[in-house]
Amino acid sequence: MEQRDSFSYQCGVVDAFNEMVAAEVKALALSHPMDTREEMEALIAYAHESCRRHGTKLYPECDPLITDLFPASLNRGKYNILFYKADHVIEEYIRLKDRKAATVEAGAYFGGNRSRIARDYGRLLSYPEETIRRLLSENTDRE
Incomplete structure (x- = not known):
């Protein structure tokens, strides 16, 4: 199989997700998780250009939301770029992160609260x- 370079692959992912967000197929899309801030920063210039072409926006995420929706190890300690079109979407994402933090702080991040956030x-x-x-039932790597 032909080897692909990671940066070019990430650029393709950025364009594909921006196209879906621009077409309003997705309200919010995530880049693939990156291991380092430097890796994310190397992609930011391209991501801004892609957003300009598609009429979307980006939010660099250095502390991603971890829920039972995805394996915890997929995003814990990683970096993402979030793509969205409408400001209320990123505001809702930030509120969801805040809600999870408050629920954890209150000792109530279990059962229905935990499931509802995911x-x-x-x-x-x-x-x-x-x-x-399906994602919730298949995920065995929970925080």
Whole structure:
């Protein structure tokens, strides 16, 4: 199989997700997680250009939201670039992170509260309910 370079692959992912956000197929999209801030910063200039072409916006995320929707190890300690079109979407993402932090702080991040936060994250990513249910049931790498 032909070897691909990681940066070019990430650029393709950025364009694909920006196209989906611009077409309003997704309200929020995530780049693939990156291991270092430097890796994310190297992609930012290209991501800004992609956003300009597609009429979308980006939010560099250095402390990603960890929920049961995805394996914890996929995003813990990683860096992402979030793509969105409408400001209320990124505001909702930040509120969801704050809600999780407050729930953890109150010692109430379990059961329905924990599940609700993961489900709300899935909806923000525009996943169908069946996909959210499947991701939650298949995830065995929880924080």
